[in-house]
Amino acid sequence: MEAEGVRFRTHANCIQLHKSERGIKVSLDCEHGEPEVEASHVLLATGRRPNTDDLNLQAAGVQMDAHGFVVTDEHLRTASPTVWAMGDCNGRGAFTHTSWNDYEIVADNLLDGGTRSAADRIPAYALFSDPPLAHIGMTETEVRQSGKPALIGKRPMSRVGRAVEKGESAGFMKVMVDAESRRILGATILGVGGxxxxxxxxxxxxxxxxxDLVARSVHIHPTVSELLPTMLQELKPLA
Known part of the structure; x- marks a missing residue:
């Protein structure tokens, strides 16, 4: 294993990787939780910085934040009225789909006199692992921290017929709803087709x-999405 004895320094902690009987052992200097975890595989996400430091943006009146991202307003204008920033460099989502939406916003506002805004965008992403992990909107932790009265629905993929048919029943579906407005706050699906x-x-x-729009809709059988209405019909208060 190439990671044997490798050390990684984060902002506050040091991570060490070693061989173990199960495959790999991760040791972490931490204040809470277990200091060691054994597993067969490790996914290490170190993050990234935009390569804006050598562009001399200050000369053009363009501001950057402490992480090197170009600062923009919600319409993707920079501090310089003739410069717009889109894609990974503006820190508004390092995804192909957010970068394409940035282009649509800039093109509409710059060329057609529109007023499109990145503030209208709902966070959405997927990790194409096996099974895939998809998330939209707020996380459960964010909902709890907001103090909003909320409802939650959960369903294991083992109770989704299409997943069982395919022999891929690992994972779950979860949705959070504002108890007062009845609007969806966020959702996560870890599972095949999610x-x-x-x-x-x-x-x-x-x-x-x-x-209610989804809860009362009729979805095609047998699909993964056909269980979304069922999950929304079984919401419970978020404790």
Missing amino acids: DEAIHCLLTCMYSRQTY
Whole structure:
């Protein structure tokens, strides 16, 4: 294993990788939790910085934040009225889909006199692992921290017929709903087809409809998305 004895320094902690009977052992200097975890594989996400430091943006009146991202307003204008920033460099989502949406916003506002805004964008991403992990909107932790009265629905993929048929029943579906407005706050699907099925909920959020729109809809059988209405019909208060 190439990672044997490798040390990684983070802002506050040191991570060490070693061989173990199960494959690999991760040792972490931490204040809470177990200091060692054994596993067969390790996914190490170190983050990245935009390569804006050698562009001399200050000379053009363009501001950057402490991490090197170009500072923009919600319409993607920089501090210089003739410069716009889109894509990874503006720190508004390092994804192909957010970068393409940035282009659409800039093109509409710059060329067609529009008023499109990145502030209208709902966070959405997928990790194409096996099974895939898809998420939209707020996380459960963010909902709890917001203090909003909320409802939550959960369903294991082992109770999704299509997943069982395919022999890929690992994972779960989860959705959080504002108890007062009845609008979807966020959702996560870890499971086969979840990266596609979650768009049903995302479209409902963009249309500013209540969750009843999906809960009362009829989806095609047998699909992963057909269990989204069922999950929304079984919401419980977020304790």
